[in-house]
Amino acid sequence: MCGGEQGCIETVKAALQGGVACIQLRAPGWKKRRLLELANALLALTRPAKVPFLLDDEVDVALACGADGVHVGQRDLPVQTVRDLMGPGALIGLSASNSAQIQQADVAAADYLGVGPVFATQTKTDAAPVLSPEGLATLKALTEKPIVAIGGINHANIGVVAATGVSAAAVVSAICGQPNPLASTQQLAAAWQAGVK
Numbered sequence: 612m613c614g615g616e617q618g619c620i621e622t623v624k625a626a627l628q629g630g631v632a633c634i635q636l637r638a639p640g641w642k643k644r645r646l647l648e649l650a651n652a653l654l655a656l657t658r659p660a661k662v663p664f665l666l667d668d669e670v671d672v673a674l675a676c677g678a679d680g681v682h683v684g685q686r687d688l689p690v691q692t693v694r695d696l697m698g699p700g701a702l703i704g705l706s707a708s709n710s711a712q713i714q715q716a717d718v719a720a721a722d723y724l725g726v727g728p729v730f731a732t733q734t735k736t737d738a739a740p741v742l743s744p745e746g747l748a749t750l751k752a753l754t755e756k757p758i759v760a761i762g763g764i765n766h767a768n769i770g771v772v773a774a775t776g777v778s779a780a781a782v783v784s785a786i787c788g789q790p791n792p793l794a795s796t797q798q799l800a801a802a803w804q805a806g807v808k
């Protein structure tokens with residue numbers, strides 16, 4: 612989330628212009644009606660851009676707005692349940708922060724794993740212990756699933772993340788709330804490309 616609705620809409624417009632591959636709406640604590648209204652507004656931006664739009668946690672809101680998918684954590688609905696509700700074409704991500712979580716049965720039904728936090732983050736107050744890029748690489752070696760690295764990633768360290776061979780990086784504060792979200796997105800994309808081996 613990037614503050615209120617208008618800030619979020621403007622940030623998503625800039626991020627899309629900057630070339631992001633996916634948008635996820637994560638607004639812990641928001642009432643569902645407010646979340647649905649914002650989700651509808653963001654979908655009106657992501658659909659023409661052909662960029663997938665996911666909800667964090669909120670399967671009912673995702674179904675109500677016709678989102679492309681949902682990202683769930685270890686204490687959210689099981690991935691198979693989300694798959695049953697959303698259908699085979701939905702994009703479903705699962706958080707995993709350690710080897711046990713990477714190797715659990717639920718992983719099979721997920722399209723990708725969100726792995727982190729790679730670095731310290733102030734965005735998620737209940738985040739798991741920091742992995743470091745080395746820890747991320749160790750977890751990557753345990754699965755064939757695409758990995759989206761997350762947590763404390765910015766333009767200065769995203770190259771190191773890319774060099775681990777993960778499929779993508781997800782950021783919140785490195786784009787949301789930045790004075791120029793378009794420039795921040797472009798800077799992240801360039802630093803990612805420079806780090807890919």
Ligand SMILES: Cc1ncc(COP(=O)(O)OP(=O)(O)O)c(N)n1
Nearest residue numbers: 667682683684685706725759761781
């Ligand atoms: C890409 C990605 N990875 C991890 C998360 C964290 O999701 P979750 O574990 O459900 O924690 P909350 O975001 O609900 O606090 C994510 N949202 N996206």
Ligand SMILES: Cc1ncsc1CCOP(=O)(O)O
Nearest residue numbers: 732734735762763782783784
């Ligand atoms: C949602 C989430 N899951 C693990 S870390 C994190 C927060 C990422 O935010 P930031 O990119 O600002 O560190």
Ligand SMILES: [Mg+2]
Nearest residue numbers: 668683684687
């Ligand atoms: Mg969650």
